Amino acid sequence: MIIGNGAAGTYAAEQLRKLDIACEITIIDDEKYTLYNRVSLPRYLKGVLLEQRVYVRDMEWHTNNRLDLRLETKVTQVDFEGKTVAIEPGGEIPYDRLLIATGGRPNPLRAAGADRVKGWFNFQYFDETKAMVAKIPESKVAVVLGGSFIGYELTEAFAFRKLETHWLMRGPWFLRRALDEPGGEVVSLLAGDAGVQLHYEEAIDRLEQSDGRIKVTGSAGFGATADIVGVGLGLTMNIDLFKDTGLETNVGVKTNEFLETSMPDAWAAGDVAEFYDVVSQRHHRMGTWDNSLNHGRHVAKNMLGAKEPYVEVPTYASGMFNSNISVMGVTTEEEPDAEAIVEFDLAGRNYKRLFFLGENLVGAILVGKMKGRKKVLELISSRTPIERREQVLEMLALPETPARPAAAD
Ligand SMILES: Cc1cc2nc3c(=O)[nH]c(=O)nc-3n(C[C@H](O)[C@H](O)[C@H](O)COP(=O)(O)OP(=O)(O)OC[C@H]3O[C@@H](n4cnc5c(N)ncnc54)[C@H](O)[C@@H]3O)c2cc1C
Structure with missing residues (x-):
């Protein structure tokens, strides 16, 4: 059964x-x-x-x-x-x-009016997605709430569909428990490159139906009249x-x-x-x-009667606003005691964060170039003791990226 x-x-x-x-x-x-x-x-x-x-x-x-x-x-x-x-x-x-x-x-949106207003969606089921697909052609403005993977998937899709897209996050940056500030900044730059308008430390306080559209009032000053609202709150x-x-x-x-x-x-x-x-x-x-x-x-x-332990390094890989993100193993999201070392290159939109418990590499997040991903996975799964943590970053070293023109940033 x-x-x-x-x-x-x-x-x-x-x-x-x-x-x-x-x-x-x-x-x-x-x-x-x-x-x-x-x-x-x-x-x-x-x-x-x-x-x-x-x-x-x-x-x-x-x-x-x-x-x-x-x-x-x-x-x-x-x-x-x-x-x-x-x-x-x-x-x-x-x-x-x-x-x-x-x-x-999915956790529901607990904002005043959410129980009455039509046009806001979670993003977990086929039926919800079909309803959004039907709504997009008649939409111009989208608001998304959620600073994690579902939030960005919704944001990316609405922006790709050429809607004016506002991305609200309750925290100070994307994946606030797993990324640090520069990591959040790389993601913000990528979202900005895709035309998304970001609003940090914001949430949705109230939804009101107005002429078939949705008036969205934020908790920290945000306001917009949207056609579609996407919610990713875990x-x-x-x-x-x-x-x-x-x-x-x-x-x-x-x-x-x-x-x-x-x-x-x-x-x-x-x-x-x-x-x-x-x-x-x-x-x-x-x-x-x-x-x-x-x-x-x-x-x-x-x-069926075997007794084999499950041994697999969990991985998550996805496109992200014309770039890539990969999460491997355990991060500070699941293991707040893990120690992290970081390397990033804002101009090139590249970022790497490695997580250690003692002498073991237990997880990593890469944004941008995925060079070295396989090696990192190997080190995590083999539990090879690492003498000098920076060694792993050196192994992932990227060629220097020329700075982008200021306008593009
Ligand atoms: C929009 C979206 C994008 C994603 N992108 C990625 C990605 O890029 N990479 C990645 O690795 N993962 C991604 N994920 C996550 C991934 O899809 C899930 O981790 C995976 O599908 C979970 O599978 P599952 O079988 O454990 O559970 P589910 O797929 O949730 O299946 C559980 C089923 O059980 C049913 N059920 C629950 N309770 C009962 C009950 N009492 N009686 C009968 N039925 C019940 C539910 O309705 C559901 O159909 C994404 C998820 C979503 C929603």
Whole structure:
């Protein structure tokens, strides 16, 4: 029994079927779609990817692989002792082994008027993205709130669609817990190059409908009349249904290195799994596609009787305003005690921040040139002791970039 048909749930089902042709596999999901690629949603929003290309698996594939996928069905309760799940609609179903792959849901905008005003969107689901795609052609002005990845994906897409785009962040710069001020500045310069207007230490206080448009009032003086408002304020993990079941949870579902939960015959994978990471030697959660996919494939083996630890350096790589960003391993976002060293080149829009715990390199963020990324990954995963931290920066050294004309900055 698998709860959730995202990357973690679907790739687990695929691997289970590959390894065991006989087992019965049921997947329950409350959305109406077979697996689609959330990572493709920004390109679909930008208008550079067709809707059909967002899907990863179709119903025929599920039928051919004898995967009993029940869409638009919610798991409302799990009885870990009796080994049953209650589904709505549908009643109760027994299971032998359970995989929790429920991911997270976006935090809503808590601003006055948000419950009444139409035209603001989170960015997590296909349906929200389709609604934004329908709205963009009739839009001129966009406002985005959120200083993390979803905030920038929305901002980049609106700017790419030639909307006047305002990007509001509650913090002093992008990814304020993982980047320092120069890192934030490189991202601001890239956003500015793309025509985005940035507003720091701002939030949305009030939304009002006005002639079919949205009057946006900020908390620190911002004001605009927008046609579309995008909101990226992080995720809350879907763990509510496990309340009072005894399952150990924190922000997500706690697991050991084998992705086993605290309950017998129950595993967790993907965004929702707060797993013991043998590379960084601590529990944490990763909100990335690769991690969900790899978790799914890995956990299938353990569900079938293996006991293999999950050993993988989490990575996130994405385009960013005509440049690139890559996050590897653990940063100060997850591990505030990590020590960082930095090198940057504002004119060339390049930035590197390396994170250390003791003599080990545990993570890195690169913006701009990606030279040395593979080597950094190797050093993180091999836990090679590093004598002199600057050595790693030297290894990533970039050729000097001539300064850009002042106007371009
Ligand atoms: C716009 C966007 C851009 C992204 N870009 C990147 C990127 O560039 N690179 C990257 O690595 N990652 C990116 N990500 C993150 C990545 O997509 C996620 O980490 C990954 O898809 C999570 O997969 P998952 O299977 O763990 O969870 P999910 O995909 O969230 O799947 C969980 C499913 O379970 C369902 N569910 C929850 N509770 C229940 C219940 N009680 N009953 C039934 N069903 C339930 C949910 O509705 C959902 O369908 C992006 C995400 C978004 C939204």
